[in-house]
Amino acid sequence: MTKLIYGLCDMQSFYASCEVASREEYAARRKEFDDSTDPALVVSGDPARRSGIILAATPTAKTSGVSNAMRLGEALQLNPRLIVVRPHMEFYLQVSVRIQEVMKQVFPLQEQFSVDEGFFAFPHPSKLFPDPMAAARKLQQKIWDQFRIRSRIGMGPNKWVAKMSNAKAKKSPEGIVWWREEEVQALLHPMPVESMWGLKKRAETLKTEFKAVTIGDVAAIPLGRLKARFGVWGEVIHRWANGVDISKINPHSYSTPHKGFSHRTTLPNERRLLSSSSNCLMRSAIA
Ligand SMILES: [Mg+2]
Incomplete structure (x- = not known):
């Protein structure tokens, strides 16, 4: 079927890759399957004052301990030779x-x-x-x-x-x-609860209140208990832990962004409501 x-x-490393890819001095040596061929470059807010935040870093920059959201001053202490560029949004x-x-x-x-x-x-x-x-x-x-x-x-x-x-x-x-x-369940179930994408603080609740260590543990929690604790999210958590997701591809996601849960009651039919609210969950999880 x-x-x-x-x-x-x-x-x-999207922003950093855009910078590296568009700079002549690095072009000749970069290889697709060897990211160590990229320079140690970071994109950061205010290079002059060292007070900016790292917005993106190449894998080469990250090998010295530099990470996103780190202060530039701290990053430069870790690697004084970092190439620092301003963002070009x-x-x-x-x-x-x-x-x-x-x-x-x-x-x-x-x-x-x-x-x-x-x-x-x-x-x-x-x-x-x-x-x-x-x-x-x-x-x-x-x-x-x-x-x-x-x-x-x-x-x-x-x-x-x-x-x-x-x-x-x-x-x-x-x-x-x-x-x-x-093979989804067999691959998913041994993974730790905190690796479940999109749960944010709910993962912590699953660990502390439900004593779940793995995604398999979450899948074993009766749906009713999840719904009692998490409301509408209970069903989503249950589905995800079982490798199921009902959200659809929305080709217009950026022209008609989902606004949030309160808007779902205004949608015309049940079917669209289900898929949209689930798309909305996906989106709100990264917001
Ligand atoms: Mg990325």
């Missing part, structure tokens, strides 16, 4: 729009999820996409060829699982991971 495979494509947004267009060329069913992330979906098996790994690689290759930005792609039977497998893709050498539907 033909089903949809969902993917999440995420740019590596308009440029990053232009690159972002163009990358999302490339995603849509490869996968017409596509949703921008953040400035450097996009969901996509495609039917499988299908003649157009006979090999999901090859389809993902095609997208990754196009992004590298056109923008010299590395991307990581996670795929699975739904959006949430794609987000989870994307986290694994970041640690895989080729940067692409596909979790098949039949």
